[in-house]
Amino acid sequence: MESLSWDYILKYVLLGDSATGKSSLLIRLTDDRFDLTEPTLGVEFGSRIISVGEEGKRVKVQCWDTAGTESFRSITRSYFRGAAGALLVYDVTRRASFDHVTSWLEDLRKYADENVSIILVANKIDLCTSKPLPIPSIQYGHPFPAPDTPLDTSSSRSPSPAPAPDVPPSTTQSKELKSRQVSSMEGALFAKQHGLLYVETSAKEGWGVTDAFEWTAREVLDKVKKGDMERKKPGGVKLNETRQNKGGRCC
Numbered sequence: 260m261e262s263l264s265w266d267y268i269l270k271y272v273l274l275g276d277s278a279t280g281k282s283s284l285l286i287r288l289t290d291d292r293f294d295l296t297e298p299t300l301g302v303e304f305g306s307r308i309i310s311v312g313e314e315g316k317r318v319k320v321q322c323w324d325t326a327g328t329e330s331f332r333s334i335t336r337s338y339f340r341g342a343a344g345a346l347l348v349y350d351v352t353r354r355a356s357f358d359h360v361t362s363w364l365e366d367l368r369k370y371a372d373e374n375v376s377i378i379l380v381a382n383k384i385d386l387c388t389s390k391p392l393p394i395p396s397i398q399y400g401h402p403f404p405a406p407d408t409p410l411d412t413s414s415s416r417s418p419s420p421a422p423a424p425d426v427p428p429s430t431t432q433s434k435e436l437k438s439r440q441v442s443s444m445e446g447a448l449f450a451k452q453h454g455l456l457y458v459e460t461s462a463k464e465g466w467g468v469t470d471a472f473e474w475t476a477r478e479v480l481d482k483v484k485k486g487d488m489e490r491k492k493p494g495g496v497k498l499n500e501t502r503q504n505k506g507g508r509c510c
């Protein structure tokens with residue numbers, strides 16, 4: 260059984276168009292499975308403790324999974340306030356879901372706290388590839404990309420790829436692949452231009468899912484370290500002071 264001790268609790272929100280895979284990503288994180296999902300009505304909740312960074316800080320991510328359907332938009336916005344991290348999800352096989360990222364981002368900027376750490380999540384890559392390929396290296400695997408690092412736009416792939424860190428064996432070897440409607444470079448460039456982290460995932464195969472949550476947590480903890488964020492207020496970041504002082508356990 261997973262130990263219940265934690266160093267930090269972080270509040271996350273998942274947002275983006277309907278059917279991009281938000282609930283599937285959360286189920287993959289919390290239960291490590293991929294199941295049939297129904298469209299979310301309003302919001303759902305899930306939580307898991309993950310290990311973050313070299314220090315292995317134990318971070319309990321408490322995630323509010325919001326509905327992408329337009330009719331729930333006013334309800335879901337109310338969950339943005341106080342979030343320390345946000346996963347903004349689109350479907351790489353559905354161009355419109357990427358086009359709408361701008362509008363979701365506007366909502367986040369308007370309703371979430373100024374310091375929220377946002378990761379742009381390009382989901383469903385299993386539909387286009389039989390294994391996760393490396394993505395532009397300045398974003399991939401680097402939760403804190405140097406803002407001035409130029410992107411290599413000569414190709415859509417990094418020339419010296421780093422292997423994806425949490426890649427289980429693929430189960431999609433022999434299926435027919437779809438064409439991708441949003442390239443890695445386009446997604447990564449958008450993220451860079453808007454100061455977001457970027458990750459490519461498959462909730463179905465489990466590719467990149469833990470990374471999405473972990474890299475966001477790393478950025479949040481970095482902000483906490485630098486003092487950019489108060490440790491207890493707003494509610495998105497909570498420090499376990501007992502554990503920090505005594506190394507004790509808490510639930």
Ligand SMILES: Nc1nc2c(ncn2[C@@H]2O[C@H](COP(=O)(O)OP(=O)(O)OP(=O)(O)O)[C@@H](O)[C@H]2O)c(=O)[nH]1
Nearest residue numbers: 277278279280281282283296298299327383462463
């Ligand atoms: N192939 C593939 N299908 C996926 C993936 N993620 C989700 N799906 C499928 O996409 C559909 C929508 O997934 P959901 O997780 O319900 O999407 P959602 O973003 O939560 O949708 P709303 O709750 O309506 O906002 C379901 O049929 C999932 O099985 C993925 O990584 N790969």
Ligand SMILES: [Mg+2]
Nearest residue numbers: 281282298299
């Ligand atoms: Mg959902």
